[in-house]
Amino acid sequence: MTQPPPPGAPGPPAPDEALVEAVAGAYRPEGLRAVRAHPNWYDLDEAGRRLAFERALALRELEAALDPEGLSTTARAVLRKVRGAAGP
């Protein structure tokens, strides 16, 4: 059975804040066949990846609220690619 850590013992290390902030952004490199993962996503552990997911969710809400058309940076990134192509 796993014992609880003794009082005052350090907990698991917090995810690297700069990495989480970078991964929570909308930039993603374009691959040959599909949008690719952010390079820093691979540097995060599971807790960091979950944190980046939740932060992105919150940030997109904020971005959409600030945008005159209610679009987040993710939606704008997708639209840029759509408008750069000939059509569906």
Added chain:
Amino acid sequence: MYKGPGREGVLRVNDLDIFAPAIAAGDADAFARWLGPAERVVRESLRPFAASVDAEAVLQEALLRVWQVAPRFAPDGRPNGLLRLALRIARNLAIDELRRARVAPPAPPDDLERAAEGEAAGAPRSPDPFLRRAIELCRQGLPEKPALALAERLSNAGADPDERLAERLNMRLNTFLQNFTRARKLLAECLRKQGVEIEAELA
């Protein structure tokens, strides 16, 4: 150019399929109107995968594929058919990524299917003009450098990596990210003071 419902003001419809015919005809403005409310629903459906796949990359690819397959979309008589299609595409892309990484799917297919049908993800939401006004007020009170970092991220909308945004502002990457973090936290603090409920992860 899309000229149907929802062009002005807050979108007040629950069935986003009103945009489907125009999207199928190649109207990117109609796709933008659909994307606004649909994005969050699709993103939330990817939460079970968040530790194993880059949900942002999967989401963007899924939304691009919706645009590509929209001309062949056939409504089934139930609301939000195109959104349900987007959820299935996103889920399948996430599962493909898991297979590539040889990781087991995080939830049984039945649960995932329910999410794809929109029951777990919830109904599409519309922009809130009051929230917008509150955020804009708080944004105006940001110190210069955090305000610049936030503005650069917003205006660039994911076109370039943070390294390039930092260069444009004559900042080192870490300084840029620290300024962005500061902007986010100050906005959250300001919104809380105005009584605006915000998601914990913004703070």
